[in-house]
Amino acid sequence: MVSTTLPVRKPRYLRRTAKTGLWSWVVTVDHKRIGMLYGATAFLFFLVGGIEAELIRLQLARPNGHVVSADAYNTLFTMHGLTMIFLVVMPMGVALMNYIVPLQIGARDVAFPRLNAFSYWVFLFGGLFLYSSFLLGGAPNGGWFGYAPLSTGDFLPGDGMTFYSLGLQMLGIASLAGAVNFIVTIINMRAPGMTFMRMPLFTWMSLVTSFLLLFAMPVIAVALFEMMFDRVFGADFFNVAAGGDPLLWQHLFWLFGHPEVYIMILPAMGIVSDVIPTFSGKPLFGYPAIVFAGIAIGFMGWGVWAHHMFAAGLGPVANSAFTLSTMMIAVPTGVKIFNWLGTMWGGSLRFKTPMLFAIGFVMMFVVGGLSGVTHAVVPSDYEQTDTYYVVAHFHYVLFGGSIFGLFAGLYYWWPKFFGHMLNETIGKLHFWVMLIGFNLTFAPMHILGLQGMPRRIYTYPGNMGWNIPNFVETIGALIIAASILVFIANVVLSRRREARAELDPWDARTLEWLTPNPPPEHNFDEIPLVRHRDELWHRKYAPTPEGVPTRIIAGGERTAADAPAHEAHGIHLPSGSYMPVMAAIGLPVTAYGLLFFPPLIGLGLLIILTGFFGWVLEPQTVEEGY
Amino acid sequence: MTRKAGRLPRAGPGLRALAAAGVVAVATAGCSSHAPQDFLRPAGPVARDEGNLWNLTFWIAVAIFVIVEGLIVFAMLRYRSRPGRRARQFHGNPKLEAVLVVVPALLLAGIAVPTIRTIFTVAAKPTGSNVVNVTVTAHQFWWQFDYPDYGFSTANELHIPTGAPVYFTLKGVDVIHSFWIPRLAGKQDVVPGHVNHLALSAPHPGLYRGQCTEYCGLSHANMRLRVYAEPPAAFQAWAEHESQDASIPRSGAAARGADLFVNGAKDGTFPGGPACVNCHAINGLRNAGTRPGLIGPDLTHFASRDTFAGATYSNTESNLRRWLEDPPAMKPGSDMPDLGLTRQQIDDLVAFLEGLK
Amino acid sequence: MSAHVPAVPEAHEHHTSTGLSNNKIAIWAFLGSECLFFGSLISTYILYHNQTNGGPTAAETYNIPFTAIVSFVLVLSSMTAALGLLALQKGDHKAFRAWIAATALLGMIFIGGQAFEFTHLYEEGFTIQTSPLASSFFVLTGFHGGHVTVGILMLLGLLAMSLLGRLPQEDAHRAELVILYWGFVDIVWVIIFTVVYLIPTLGRG
Known part of the structure; x- marks a missing residue:
């Protein structure tokens, strides 16, 4: 059926709009499929980054290790950091955002479906570009924050840092496009009645994260361009001999880098804020406080960047100012912890796998948060910074925090994605093995740091007192690897053995569970009218005077979702398009041109331009049959 | 708890008792034997000031850790779901939430005051007639030490007199390095194009070890240094010897x-x-x-x-x-x-x- | 919302949560991001405005009268762009095409001026490799020039769509996005002109 309002024209290009098969994934603009692509890609990169981590740990298991060379080690820790940050934690958050946010706000898609596809393809090509460096003259080896002039001058072997400057640039474009898309989607595409203060926390934190990306990405873009011009065109931004200043890189990088930390943790906080109420059978404790704490973190995250530079010689006045701002940001973070605890308090807790990961998140994040406060104490930080103590801190935040939170989300929403549950027993095994492995790996790093072991050293002598913790850490890292194998086994076995998921398998509270598992392409047959925060809960339960809810017999969640899948009348979804993937391919072509063969730059730009023109000119929807 | 206690292997019997329970304690026991770069065994006033602040923050953190994690575990045990029971739906408690904002803020303010005081203390340039000046030039991958008052240059091994303030002037020539002797003072980056300073002193004779702590390239791990703190007379003798020309063999x-x-x-x-x-x-x-x-x-x-x-x-x-x-x-x-x-x-x-x- | 509401609201302004079109929110978000982009480039320039590495200083380098004229051209183009939008909103397609063509032309004059300036500077030995000052000058103004170029391409796109009859009056909001971008790029130039060209030469008597 053709809606009268949508102009449907004969396309100028042959339009492939396949709904099944490989090609359907290439041209898809469905936020759910793009979310799955993001998730699958991020998970593959997670395995690669994990292998890098295992090699690092094997090298350091014993003093004077000889598993890898110094050069290989430097490449490994650089790529491990880049992979886990830019190719795992960020895109895995985006994967869940893509799939879940439109469902949580009662939308049929994101605001710009093709831009969404473009984001994914740029991310994929950016990641592949970065990894192609292994075959083309050496991977990045200057550390993930690529301090100049080490990264810009002639101090490291290989072309790695040029790949770094161009690869991260691409990933930044992907993030920026995604950020714009999610800002518009969340601000503008909420179902009727879904006011800001009724939005689920995951959606809220996705919004804050998107704003952080929006403003942080251009800053790193400038830093990366300056690095690229130094490396490729001989500019003098960080050339000390010509008067360039290495600290400019640090200021620009951390002005991006600290918001980046919150970009990685806020989606996980959002997940946990949705999971804990569900499995506590209670609404989120202090919803407004937790929302405003998230916003406050978003704002204050811009005023703390120099705490990464306390030892750089900024002077006591600047250090004092940044110590204060850094301590202040601990307050809203604490608010969140207390509110999660308050949500559990007095609840009726069901310890399903997502809940275990969520509680694991909170408990591990507390450790990372507290060690973070010790970093804010500048004089003490003079001793801790750039040691394993910092490595311990940010792994408690990013692994104990983000990764645990993301696994909570994966277990929680798995039935939504695939229509079947993940096995609970294996899931719990996964959680416990990972928790033990994680603490075994990263807790001893606190001790190592305080005993003076710097980060990023490929070897250490046997007489420093560091041998036993390092050995224990390597064992822990292998246990983490085992836990990931348990997860993979769970995915494979559950696919065959687990029964179809019920409509609302967790007795959840938010709108995404109002749709079938998995949802139809158009998400909702009828856009729900939202009357409450925790809308789904209120459709299922009525309050009694004592404040204890009673089940409404009819089962309100069925009204919308269980209706026979009547073919969505008059719902027109945007058709698939290969313009996004085409425009995205132009970027790596341009980048290879900058590295190896200048004519490719022109070709790349031409491809991008063609892609965008085709994109603008093609109609959003084509009639079936084209 | 165990995890965090593990950071302070030497901090006292109470903590050791806590640390004894758990996997990581094994690691703790092992590494307390000999760790020449252990920041928690400060050997000079600067490192001691920094360590004191760490101790203060650490114990506050331990208290918060015990309370928060304890409450979570308590909630997990106490509020485990039972058949037929539904949770009462309550949305918050503004008074309690306000308290939980104010208390951490006050705790942090309590830490901030000594923190800022110490920032300025350790940044002060030492004065007096017995100050020893050393110019540190960091290279990929070694340390050049110049003693401008004596006019000689040495590498990687630094001698200082006990009890006298030592004032380092840090200069970089290639990439960023970081100068660190954990038991004497926190680190200070050596940034090309900038001149940084670091003051420290060692009251007791001994060998203090340190190393570069800003990733600086292939042999970042092999950029170590040694500080020999000696009684003033021994230091004078060393400095005079260093100032002399080498004796050149003739056959x-x-x-x-x-x-x-x-x-x-x-x-x-x-x-x-x-x-x-x-x-x-x-x-x-x-x-x-x-x-x-x-x-x-x-x-x-x-x-x-x-x-x-x-x-x-x-x-x-x-x-x-x-x-x-x-x-x-x-x-x-x-x-x-x-x-x-x-x-x-x-x-x-x-x-x-x-x-x- | 009934099932008749299209799932693709981006072309339809009336069914969004805020009443604003998706496109408009998106372009404002994007321009917010661009502020940080140019802000970082300008900050770099300010940091390095005296780092000449023994080469020419800013005051010695720039040809103010020439750049002032070119800048005036660009500012003028904002006006023609706005008039063009007004014409489209009134349904005067002929005037729209004329104004947009004029805008694109003025933009091209600006880019031509920049190309001339860059060539001239290179011939005088002021290149991206000369000094941090020169590097930040070329990268800042070059990225601005790149933005103007993208703007010209989009203006030409509008013109083409209009000529093909694919930009009806009710689609004026699509043209508005391009005009917004164009205006933003012009404002950024005013700031760059002030910071880069005017301030360092104030004392030059």
Whole structure:
């Protein structure tokens, strides 16, 4: 059926709009499929980054290790950091955002479906570009924050840092496009009645994260361009001999880098804020406080960047100012912890796998948060910074925090994605093995740091007192690897053995569970009218005077979702398009041109331009049959 | 709890008892034996000030950790779901939430006051007649120490008098490094194009070890340093000895080595350059000292040092021999290339260098 | 919302949560991001405005009268762009095409001026490799020039769509996005002109 309002024209290009098969994934603009692509890609990169981590740990298991060379080690820790940050934690958050946010706000898609596809393809090509460096003259080896002039001058072997400057640039474009898309989607595409203060926390934190990306990405873009011009065109931004200043890189990088930390943790906080109420059978404790704490973190995250530079010689006045701002940001973070605890308090807790990961998140994040406060104490930080103590801190935040939170989300929403549950027993095994492995790996790093072991050293002598913790850490890292194998086994076995998921398998509270598992392409047959925060809960339960809810017999969640899948009348979804993937391919072509063969730059730009023109000119929807 | 307690292996019996329970305690027990870069065993006032702040923050953190994690565990046990029971739906408690904002804020304010005081204390430039000035120049991958008051230069091994304030001026020439002697003071980055300072003092004699803590390239791990704190008289004697020219041998293998050092091999082997003097200075040696310390360490009193190559290897004949055979094999990325020296040339150079007391 | 509401609201302004079109929110978000981009480039320039590395200083380098004229051209183009939008909103397609063509032309004059300036500077030995000052000058103004170029391409795109009859009056909001971008790029130039060209030469008597 053709809606009268949508102009449907004969396309100028042959339009492939396949709904099944490989090609359907290439041209898809469905936020759910793009979310799955993001998730699958991020998970593959997670395995690669994990292998890098295992090699690092094997090298350091014993003093004077000889598993890898110094050069290989430097490449490994650089790529491990880049992979886990830019190719795992960020895109895995985006994967869940893509799939879940439109469902949580009662939308049929994101605001710009093709831009969404473009984001994914740029991310994929950016990641592949970065990894192609292994075959083309050496991977990045200057550390993930690529301090100049080490990264810009002639101090490291290989072309790695040029790949770094161009690869991260691409990933930044992907993030920026995604950020714009999610800002518009969340601000503008909420179902009727879904006011800001009724939005689920995951959606809220996705919004804050998107704003952080929006403003942080251009800053790193400038830093990366300056690095690229130094490396490729001989500019003098960080050339000390010509008067360039290495600290400019640090200021620009951390002005991006600290918001980046919150970009990685806020989606996980959002997940946990949705999971804990569900499995506590209670609404989120202090919803407004937790929302405003998230916003406050978003704002204050811009005023703390120099705490990464306390030892750089900024002077006591600047250090004092940044110590204060850094301590202040601990307050809203604490608010969140207390509110999660308050949500559990007095609840009726069901310890399903997502809940275990969520509680694991909170408990591990507390450790990372507290060690973070010790970093804010500048004089003490003079001793801790750039040691394993910092490595311990940010792994408690990013692994104990983000990764645990993301696994909570994966277990929680798995039935939504695939229509079947993940096995609970294996899931719990996964959680416990990972928790033990994680603490075994990263807790001893606190001790190592305080005993003076710097980060990023490929070897250490046997007489420093560091041998036993390092050995224990390597064992822990292998246990983490085992836990990931348990997860993979769970995915494979559950696919065959687990029964179809019920409509609302967790007795959840938010709108995404109002749709079938998995949802139809158009998400909702009828856009729900939202009357409450925790809308789904209120459709299922009525309050009694004592404040204890009673089940409404009819089962309100069925009204919308269980209706026979009547073919969505008059719902027109945007058709698939290969313009996004085409425009995205132009970027790596341009980048290879900058590295190896200048004519490719022109070709790349031409491809991008063609892609965008085709994109603008093609109609959003084509009639079936084209 | 165990995890965090593990950070403070020496902090007291109470903590040890806590640390005893749990996997990580095994690690803790093992690493308390000998850790020469242990920041929690400060050996000077600066490190002690910094350590005191760490202790304060740590114990507050421990208290918060115990309370928060304890409450979570309590909630998990107490509010486990039971058949037929539904949770009462409540949305918050503004009073309690306000308290939970104010209490952490006050705690942080309590930490902030001594923090800022200490920031200014440790940044102060020491004064007095007994201040020892040392200019540190960080290279990939070794430390150059110049004593401007005495006029000599040494590498990787630093001597300071006990009790006297030492004032470091930190300069970078290639990439960013970070100067760190954990038991004496926190680290300070060495940034090319900027001049940073660090003050410290060591009340007691001893050997304090440190290393570069800003990733600086291939051999970042092999950029270590040693500080020898000695009674003032011993320091004076050392400084006077260092200020003297090297004694140059006149005959034998050592003399041949000296000749090789200055003139290179007569047959033109030495692909890296005509001679050692191109990069290394030795005061008292003819033609050696034109570009002191610019590329490689000053070797005037090389044999009096305990270590070499970024304080990574002990200064033994066999190590030196291995080094001269192929420096990058021992220290990846070393600016000193494999010079293709013959066995005879190495013998001569070792004889010469080991005589530079 | 009934099932008749299209799932693709981006072309339809009336069914969004805020009443604003998706496109408009998106372009404002994007321009917010661009502020940080140019802000970082301008900050770099300010940091390095005296780092000449023994080469020419800013005051010695720039030809103010020439750049002032070119800048005036660009500012003028904002006006023609706005008039063009007004014409489209009134349904006067002929006037729209004329104004947009004029805008694109003025933009091209600006880019031509920049190309001339860059060539001239290179011939005088002021290149991206000369000094941190020169590097930040070329990268800042070059990225601005790149933005103007993208703007010209989009203006030409509008013109083409209009000529093909694919930009009806009710689609004026699509043209508005391009005009917004164009205006933003012009404002950024005013700031760059002030910071880069005017301030360092104030004392030059």
